[in-house]
Amino acid sequence: MKLVALAGGVGGAKLVHGLAKILPAEALTIVVNTGDDFEHLGLYICPDLDTVCYTLAGLANPVTGWGRVDESWQAIESMAQLGGPSWFRLGDKDLGTHLERTRRLRAGEPLSKITRDFCHAWGIRHTVLPMSDDPIATIVETVEHGELPFQEYFVHLRCEPTVRGFQFAGVEKARPAPGVPEAIEAADAVVFCPSNPWVSIDPILAVAGLKSGSGAATPVVAVSPIIGGKAVKGPAAKMYTELGIQPSALAVAEHYQNLLTGFVLDQIDADLEESIQNLNLQTMVTDTIMKTLADRRRLAEDVLNFITNLN
Amino acid sequence: MKLVALAGGVGGAKLVHGLAKILPAEALTIVVNTGDDFEHLGLYICPDLDTVCYTLAGLANPVTGWGRVDESWQAIESMAQLGGPSWFRLGDKDLGTHLERTRRLRAGEPLSKITRDFCHAWGIRHTVLPMSDDPIATIVETVEHGELPFQEYFVHLRCEPTVRGFQFAGVEKARPAPGVPEAIEAADAVVFCPSNPWVSIDPILAVAGLKSGSGAATPVVAVSPIIGGKAVKGPAAKMYTELGIQPSALAVAEHYQNLLTGFVLDQIDADLEESIQNLNLQTMVTDTIMKTLADRRRLAEDVLNFITNLN
Numbered sequence: 001m002k003l004v005a006l007a008g009g010v011g012g013a014k015l016v017h018g019l020a021k022i023l024p025a026e027a028l029t030i031v032v033n034t035g036d037d038f039e040h041l042g043l044y045i046c047p048d049l050d051t052v053c054y055t056l057a058g059l060a061n062p063v064t065g066w067g068r069v070d071e072s073w074q075a076i077e078s079m080a081q082l083g084g085p086s087w088f089r090l091g092d093k094d095l096g097t098h099l100e101r102t103r104r105l106r107a108g109e110p111l112s113k114i115t116r117d118f119c120h121a122w123g124i125r126h127t128v129l130p131m132s133d134d135p136i137a138t139i140v141e142t143v144e145h146g147e148l149p150f151q152e153y154f155v156h157l158r159c160e161p162t163v164r165g166f167q168f169a170g171v172e173k174a175r176p177a178p179g180v181p182e183a184i185e186a187a188d189a190v191v192f193c194p195s196n197p198w199v200s201i202d203p204i205l206a207v208a209g210l211k212s213g214s215g216a217a218t219p220v221v222a223v224s225p226i227i228g229g230k231a232v233k234g235p236a237a238k239m240y241t242e243l244g245i246q247p248s249a250l251a252v253a254e255h256y257q258n259l260l261t262g263f264v265l266d267q268i269d270a271d272l273e274e275s276i277q278n279l280n281l282q283t284m285v286t287d288t289i290m291k292t293l294a295d296r297r298r299l300a301e302d303v304l305n306f307i308t309n310l311n
Numbered sequence: 312m313k314l315v316a317l318a319g320g321v322g323g324a325k326l327v328h329g330l331a332k333i334l335p336a337e338a339l340t341i342v343v344n345t346g347d348d349f350e351h352l353g354l355y356i357c358p359d360l361d362t363v364c365y366t367l368a369g370l371a372n373p374v375t376g377w378g379r380v381d382e383s384w385q386a387i388e389s390m391a392q393l394g395g396p397s398w399f400r401l402g403d404k405d406l407g408t409h410l411e412r413t414r415r416l417r418a419g420e421p422l423s424k425i426t427r428d429f430c431h432a433w434g435i436r437h438t439v440l441p442m443s444d445d446p447i448a449t450i451v452e453t454v455e456h457g458e459l460p461f462q463e464y465f466v467h468l469r470c471e472p473t474v475r476g477f478q479f480a481g482v483e484k485a486r487p488a489p490g491v492p493e494a495i496e497a498a499d500a501v502v503f504c505p506s507n508p509w510v511s512i513d514p515i516l517a518v519a520g521l522k523s524g525s526g527a528a529t530p531v532v533a534v535s536p537i538i539g540g541k542a543v544k545g546p547a548a549k550m551y552t553e554l555g556i557q558p559s560a561l562a563v564a565e566h567y568q569n570l571l572t573g574f575v576l577d578q579i580d581a582d583l584e585e586s587i588q589n590l591n592l593q594t595m596v597t598d599t600i601m602k603t604l605a606d607r608r609r610l611a612e613d614v615l616n617f618i619t620n621l622n
Contacts, residue, residue: 041410042353042417072385078407082432084414092403096389099352103395106353121393 004187008200010065012193013055018300025125029183035138035203043098057122068093112177134174141165159235176208192222196236219261224249227266315498319511321376323504324366325601329611336436340494346449346514354409368433379404423488445485452476470546487519503533507547530572535560538577
């Protein structure tokens with residue numbers, strides 16, 4: 001089975017980590033959101049790509065889920081002493097990634113090629129692709145501050161502003177990164193990881209598309225990032241509420257509805273299963289919370305079994 | 312007494328540190344070479360300014376004389392793992408300086424203002440000025456590689472190429488930084504620190520000038536960076552040899568001859584004193600090697616006494 005997984009940050013990284021533990025290298029392509037990418041201190045930073053890669057490489061901080069394990073903070077502390085901005089916590093090891101990526105981007109290399117080389121250097125065997133080599137910026141439309149670049153909303157303002165919509169600036173001109181359409185075309189199934197639908201999966205879909213043709217032919221399965229009405233991490237539930245939608249696994253299923261074949265929801269939401277089935281979706285109820293490495297692998301196995309048994 | 316000291320890297324930093332231990336804040340202005348400055352990994356790096364400031368602030372690595380004490384190297388090692396260039400050893404704390412300086416330069420602030428704020432943050436009370444806010448690049452003309460940017464020659468090629476001359480690119484358009492002409496004008500004496508004449512002091516003189524008028528009115532004293540025919544650190548002696556001049560305190564005195572009132576040489580070179588006096592210079596022979604903090608202060612006292620007793 002050839003699988004394409006669409007992923008954002010921590011939640012997506014955990015599931016693709018589980019999938020990568022099971023599937024051989026050639027059977028898994030991970031397409032990662034780059035709408036959160038931003039330039040900070042002259043560095044081109046790709047939070048989701050780095051989280052996915054650090055996780056797959058075993059370099060991720062096991063406590064936070066993002067950033068590097070055994071990280072130090074000397075550069076940012078030295079900068080803060082000089083009055084510099086320290087709201088985006090750049091670890092020293094992480095800085096090395098941003099410096100080298102930025103150097104190569106400035107030299108004209110595409111992000112997909114740089115990512116491929118980084119994966120090789122980090123010992124990642126599965127294919128990790130940015131959704132696009134072209135700039136696409138997720139803009140959060142807020143009540144209090146108008147349009148905010150994603151990291152400004154997410155890190156600097158701690159997701160406090162009230163959301164009323166999203167834009168993916170640049171998406172109309174952007175093309176999917178080389179390898180993305182081919183991987184989707186060749187896939188036996190596509191998995192939407194338990195990432196934020198609004199700002200992690202939607203930007204990927206906006207540029208990489210799931211053409212109605214392949215959507216019809218290829219099973220597409222989503223794992224709900226909303227569990228018991230809450231997001232495990234991040235502002236997904238808050239976003240649903242502020243957009244006038246009660247956050248729930250059902251809301252996520254409705255969000256993706258036309259693209260999906262199947263939907264994976266947590267056992268805590270088992271009472272929503274029938275409503276989701278009424279959307280003409282096949283369902284699987286399982287434990288979707290990934291606290292341990294074993295959890296990641298177990299959920300990945302469940303998802304693969306679900307795909308195999310889809311009608 | 313109001314003093315202006317012209318300084319390059321480690322040797323200059325040691326003497327100005329000694330002077331700063333003796334002179335009150337308003338009595339010492341340090342004008343620092345920026346000809347070695349370069350952009351690396353998108354960061355604007357000022358090696359001599361940083362060495363002088365780190366030394367004055369007590370933040371310098373006491374073993375190397377440059378870089379930061381208690382430094383770590385996580386970013387550059389992380390970058391090297393990705394195949395990035397690691398020939399310029401950027402420490403993590405040091406990176407914080409470069410990131411913040413670069414951020415402010417890109418925002419349009421002049422280097423002199425940024426340096427003033429950094430000095431304030433680091434608790435440096437004396438005035439440290441870059442020689443210019445305009446870009447001036449020391450170019451080393453070499454036999455083997457033609458024209459090399461200074462850091463390429465100095466760090467990357469380890470001073471191995473044979474030197475046949477120097478250029479200070481941009482100097483004809485550059486102006487001295489605000490405060491430099493005023494400090495020289497107001498100075499009771501100017502000191503050339505024991506820095507490389509060719510690539511540390513000459514670039515400062517090329518942009519900041521010592522106008523013949525003030526040169527005539529204000530005592531100017533140089534401390535020889537060549538001791539026993541050798542440089543304490545760096546390529547100064549090798550440069551003299553490759554340019555066909557036997558490296559010696561006498562050669563340094565001849566180099567600066569028309570600008571100087573007095574010359575300070577090491578006791579190991581006492582046999583050169585008469586030849587230097589024959590250049591119509593007043594001389595002082597003392598121990599000019601600065602191994603300890605006490606050495607820095609003692610040499611600074613000697614230099615101040617020498618200036619006070621000049622005819």
